[in-house]
Amino acid sequence: MTDVEIRPITPDDDFDAQLDLGQRAFGVYSTQQKEGWLRVARLRASEGLFLGAFAGGVPAGAAMLHDMRQYWLGNPVDCAGVASVKVAPEHRGMGIGRQLMTELLGLIADRGYPLSALYPATVPIYRSLGWELAGAKHEFTIAARSLRELQPPDPQAATESQQTPRITRATPDDVSRVINAIGRSHLAARDAGPITWDEGPARQWLERPDLYAYLAAGVEEGDGFAAYRWAGGDTRELWVERVHATTPQALRALWSVIASNASVTRTVRGWTAPGDPFWWLTAERDATISRRAMWMLRVVDVPAAIAARGFPPGVSASVPMRTNDWARPANAGRWLLTVADGKGTMIPNGSLSSPDPLTLGPRGIAALYAGVSVATLHMSGLASGGTPEAGAQLDAAFAATPFMVDDF
Structure with a gap:
């Protein structure tokens, strides 16, 4: 077996070779996916958060870390998100993946992260190094017509405020306001598991040309945030990237923005939490969990x-x-x-x-x-x-x- 060198990938490395390695592992990327991956990869390389395995000087595997905050009962905890873990097909079965992940775990500890999270393509290798299944992403599906009229507040239990939040478009220049709105919603709900990003990748996400993002401001700035896109590039299906709010009024206002597309789209889908208020806002019961993706946690x-x-x-x-x-x-x-x-x-x-x-x-x-x-x-x-x-x-x-x- 050729000796394997594991080292940080630097901005001077061949990123086209890394992109080729990723496509051999995960399939061909679209032009937009390539551009997005290269932006993130170069950013993480500049931060020393991108490790590569090289066999005879040729890329044989790689993995990167994302600097994140993960909320646990409302508290943000520094968390290293493990992503893009891959080994070239011709080098699989040689222990390179385990070597790479062992080095990555050491890097996570050296950087002072108490936690690490990842989405596994396969579970055994991560379990062998101390990660375990911890939570899930839940994909909801609902007919767009069911969002046209949200369930009104119960008059026997709630007093509806007369103040209507101001909805404005969110741009990349609003990145700090977006991160603040998302974080405030997780704090208020005492959520467990969701993450917020640092400004670099969050700005890149907001720069997507197919993303439509909105901020809600009521009594305070950052009362809510929502973003969606047209799945597949047409209007038959709308994908909700996220909806966050700290007040009932902001939540309804943001969902109303999304629901206003019901006249041109048939289906609305997105990731949500099992206990998200969304499930109690819809007037009918045709919203379903259509898919679940498990993620793993490591206490470092x-x-x-x-x-x-x-x-x-x-x-x-x-x-x-x-x-x-x-x-x-x-x-x-x-x-x-x-x-x-x-x-x-x-x-x-x-x-x-x-x-x-x-x-x-x-x-x-x-x-x-x-x-x-x-x-x-x-x-x-x-x-x-x-x-x-x-x-x-x-x-x-x-x-x-x-x-x-x-x-x-």
């Missing part, structure tokens, strides 16, 4: 990830734990996990008095962080030990239904 720095995560304010917990993590030895040890006032802490050596603490490997840690119940962890072989009382405390503290609406 356990104490930092716990400290950054949000927890339910009314829940308290004090649970002895033991963790193992051969790939990140600093995560291994005995701990006392405490949760109070919406915050969590991992205290080292905190479970020495417990004869049989809950024991987790990196996959179990990731699943627990994402809200998987302790009983499920036990049944799936991701946990051992602990007491029923400890399990109940952890279930209440980590309860979440993680989702994403972004591709990366």
Whole structure:
């Protein structure tokens, strides 16, 4: 086997060769996809977030990282998004993918990210390095005509404000306002799983010529944001990229902008959350979940990830734990996990008095962080030990239904 060198891809590298590698792995890109990928790849290379594997000087594999914030119960946590992981067909089965991902995990830790997330093309390699299935993207489908009239507020429960938010077009120059609006909505909803980007890729996204984006401003700037495009380039199907709002009025106003296209389109689709208000806004029940795409999570720095995560304010917990993590030895040890006032802490050596603490490997840690119940962890072989009382405390503290609406 030819010796493999794994190193950062720099702006001076051959990006056409990297593009060819991507097309051999994932299929032929459209002209727009090529241009978008090259912009992002050059940006990540300039940031030192693009790793390549080279066999005899020839590209044999690559993977890149995205600098993101992932929201957990409303708290933004720094997260490295793993993307574009690929190995050339002629070099598959030689361990290059594992070498590449091992180096990438080290880079993630060196950059100080407590978390990492990815969408797997195949699961085993990522599980072997500590990632675990954590949440999903949910694709909804609804007949456009069903959006023409949104369900009005219940007069027995809600008082509808007379203030109508101001809707304006969002341009690339509004990138900071867009990021702020998205982040505010996740904070307000205490969401688990969704991400926000840094300004570089967010601006590139807003620069797409086929994207139609809008901001809502009511009492405050950044009350909401929505974006959509025509799927396939025609008007038969409308794809909702995202709808975010911090007030009921902004939410209805933004959905009304999308619904105004119902006279020319037949179907509306997009990614959403299982508990998104959208499901309670539609007048009929013909909106369906048509597809689900799972994503994986890796807790790279356990104490930092716990400290950054949000927890339910009314829940308290004090649970002895033991963790193992051969790939990140600093995560291994005995701990006392405490949760109070919406915050969590991992205290080292905190479970020495417990004869049989809950024991987790990196996959179990990731699943627990994402809200998987302790009983499920036990049944799936991701946990051992602990007491029923400890399990109940952890279930209440980590309860979440993680989702994403972004591709990366």
